[in-house]
Amino acid sequence: MIEIQELYKYYGDQRAVGPLTTNIERGEIIGLLGLNGAGKTTTLRILACDLLPTSGSVKVAGVDVVERPDDVKAKVGYLPDRPPLYDEQTVSDYLTFAARLRGVPSSKTAKLVAEAVELTELGDVSKKIIGALSHGYKQRVGIAQAIVHAPELVVLDEPISGLDPVQIVEMRELVKNLKGDHTVVLSSHILSEISETCDRILVINSGKIEWSGTETELSTALRQGTRVAITVRVAGASSEAALARASEVAGKVAGVSAVEAAASHETGPGVASISVRGEGDLRDALCRALVQADVGVIALGREQELESMFLELLGESGEGAPVRRKKKRRKDGDAAVEAAPPAPTDGGAA
Amino acid sequence: MSTALLIARRELSSYFRSWIGPCLLAGMLLVDGLLYYFYNGLDKKLLSGEVLAQFFYTTSGVTMIASVLLTMRLLAEERQTGSLVLLNTSPVKDRDIVIGKFLAAYAVLVLGTLLSVYMPAWLFVHGKVAIGHIVVGYLGLMLLGAALTSIGVFGSALASSQVVAVIVSALIAVVFVLLWLVAKATEPPLNQYLNALAVHHENFRPFMQGILQPSGVIFYLVFTYAFLFGSVKVLEARRWQ
Numbered sequence: 001m002i003e004i005q006e007l008y009k010y011y012g013d014q015r016a017v018g019p020l021t022t023n024i025e026r027g028e029i030i031g032l033l034g035l036n037g038a039g040k041t042t043t044l045r046i047l048a049c050d051l052l053p054t055s056g057s058v059k060v061a062g063v064d065v066v067e068r069p070d071d072v073k074a075k076v077g078y079l080p081d082r083p084p085l086y087d088e089q090t091v092s093d094y095l096t097f098a099a100r101l102r103g104v105p106s107s108k109t110a111k112l113v114a115e116a117v118e119l120t121e122l123g124d125v126s127k128k129i130i131g132a133l134s135h136g137y138k139q140r141v142g143i144a145q146a147i148v149h150a151p152e153l154v155v156l157d158e159p160i161s162g163l164d165p166v167q168i169v170e171m172r173e174l175v176k177n178l179k180g181d182h183t184v185v186l187s188s189h190i191l192s193e194i195s196e197t198c199d200r201i202l203v204i205n206s207g208k209i210e211w212s213g214t215e216t217e218l219s220t221a222l223r224q225g226t227r228v229a230i231t232v233r234v235a236g237a238s239s240e241a242a243l244a245r246a247s248e249v250a251g252k253v254a255g256v257s258a259v260e261a262a263a264s265h266e267t268g269p270g271v272a273s274i275s276v277r278g279e280g281d282l283r284d285a286l287c288r289a290l291v292q293a294d295v296g297v298i299a300l301g302r303e304q305e306l307e308s309m310f311l312e313l314l315g316e317s318g319e320g321a322p323v324r325r326k327k328k329r330r331k332d333g334d335a336a337v338e339a340a341p342p343a344p345t346d347g348g349a350a
Numbered sequence: 351m352s353t354a355l356l357i358a359r360r361e362l363s364s365y366f367r368s369w370i371g372p373c374l375l376a377g378m379l380l381v382d383g384l385l386y387y388f389y390n391g392l393d394k395k396l397l398s399g400e401v402l403a404q405f406f407y408t409t410s411g412v413t414m415i416a417s418v419l420l421t422m423r424l425l426a427e428e429r430q431t432g433s434l435v436l437l438n439t440s441p442v443k444d445r446d447i448v449i450g451k452f453l454a455a456y457a458v459l460v461l462g463t464l465l466s467v468y469m470p471a472w473l474f475v476h477g478k479v480a481i482g483h484i485v486v487g488y489l490g491l492m493l494l495g496a497a498l499t500s501i502g503v504f505g506s507a508l509a510s511s512q513v514v515a516v517i518v519s520a521l522i523a524v525v526f527v528l529l530w531l532v533a534k535a536t537e538p539p540l541n542q543y544l545n546a547l548a549v550h551h552e553n554f555r556p557f558m559q560g561i562l563q564p565s566g567v568i569f570y571l572v573f574t575y576a577f578l579f580g581s582v583k584v585l586e587a588r589r590w591q
Contacts, residue, residue, distance in 0.1 A: 070441040084436035
């Protein structure tokens with residue numbers, strides 16, 4: 001359905017995308033995952049013919065986006081990160097306009113608009129002015145305009161951005177419902193959202209595809225090198241001594257490759273936290289070894305969760321990533337990525 | 351062309367679903383009326399032809415200002431709100447977008463200008479007026495309006511915000527209006543070229559007098575085409591940015 005060969009896009013001297021090569025099969029739901037500035041939006045804009053590539057080849061259903069952009073546009077429905085809405089129009093007027101703009105004959109427009117309204121569950125608000133709708137409904141209208149002309153490919157740029165939890169669940173269902181009739185490419189910087197909706201994930205970083213596979217493959221590949229966060233307490237010892245003792249014992253456990261001191265969530269005499277990296281799931285072995293060495297384990301859990309694994313995949317260090325994300329938050333108020341500080345996600349007191 | 355009309359229809363409806371259209375029309379009529387009254391008040395003894403010429407002169411100023419105000423939102427606002435993406439990612443030619451936008455703004459401008467027709471019509475009560483003078487005068491206003499609207503579309507295509515669009519358009523318009531002043535300070539043959547390019551002075555005065563000069567008509571049509579063509583090229587260039 002989509003063939004991208006050696007795609008490059010430069011803004012002036014700055015490379016936004018490239019080299020990017022990938023193929024997407026018909027009927028797939030593909031998640032494009034990357035941090036802000038990774039090249040997701042630029043790639044999607046090129047797919048939707050909103051931008052032209054600097055070099056390389058992009059074909060949608062065998063049609064080149066540079067040579068025959070109008071033919072590609074007729075096959076693609078695009079929802080940018082900000083829905084392209086006219087606030088003064090009613091939902092049905094807007095969708096009718098979008099359908100006619102995409103070349104739908106007037107005889108078929110009413111039927112296709114009705115189908116798009118039904119699929120996106122906009123029936124209750126179809127006569128309302130778009131400007132009066134909530135953000136969630138506006139996002140639905142955005143999706144409705146992307147599918148109203150029954151395109152082969154639907155491109156959604158961060159469709160769940162800014163939605164509340166209920167709307168996120170509804171949006172996931174909506175995207176899943178598109179499967180079958182459409183090939184869907186959606187982007188996000190939140191791995192958990194992509195993983196629940198998509199058949200396959202393409203991890204993009206600095207304009208290149210870093211990794212491609214299913215969510216299960218991604219989790220399996222990454223969890224082979226899991227970190228375990230452990231907080232210990234050694235009676236009658238200082239925190240420094242407890243840290244040294246715990247590090248020594250943990251370092252001797254088979255499969256452990258590295259032990260580091262970690263910021264402790266617990267305070268008190270003889271309390272220290274370590275972060276242990278190793279092959280496979282080492283939680284039970286570590287717990288047993290520490291307890292047998294008279295090191296009390298007061299908290300233990302797998303440090304990795306999807307978001308931090310994602311950062312690791314992109315080569316971001318455990319300490320560095322949150323700092324970078326904080327800067328991002330100040331700039332654009334984007335809190336979504338930040339909601340996952342590296343902390344134990346399962347397990348607990350032992 | 352049907353796509354251009356589709357875009358023009360939506361744009362036209364948006365003028366009248368917001369305050370912009372009605373307010374601009376009301377403003378045009380108000381200013382036209384005030385200028386008409388103060389320049390041609392009943393206490394003045396003027397020939398009907400002079401009153402008409404004065405009316406078309408003052409109304410041309412209102413038409414020019416209204417053109418720039420009407421057009422500033424066309425593409426710049428869509429770029430600001432993100433709705434331009436819908437047009438850019440639809441199988442629509444850039445020229446259809448530009449023509450559609452131009453037609454919508456021009457339709458509002460023509461409506462606002464034609465609504466002022468009751469003012470010269472008053473002259474039928476107390477004076478003798480040639481209908482041809484009125485028709486030619488309004489034709490001149492329409493052509494001048496088209497030229498200024500095309501400048502506005504061009505400015506709106508260039509700018510990323512409405513404020514910048516109105517500043518850019520106004521600057522271009524002022525330059526082309528004041529070329530006759532520059533012509534005064536230059537020697538032949540340059541002054542002739544500058545005068546010929548001036549969007550108002552020598553090209554509009556014959557219309558004010560009720561004289562239909564084909565060269566004036568051609569000038570305004572070519573001028574309008576040039577700026578609309580430039581707008582299309584600006585949109586095309588933005589895809590390569």
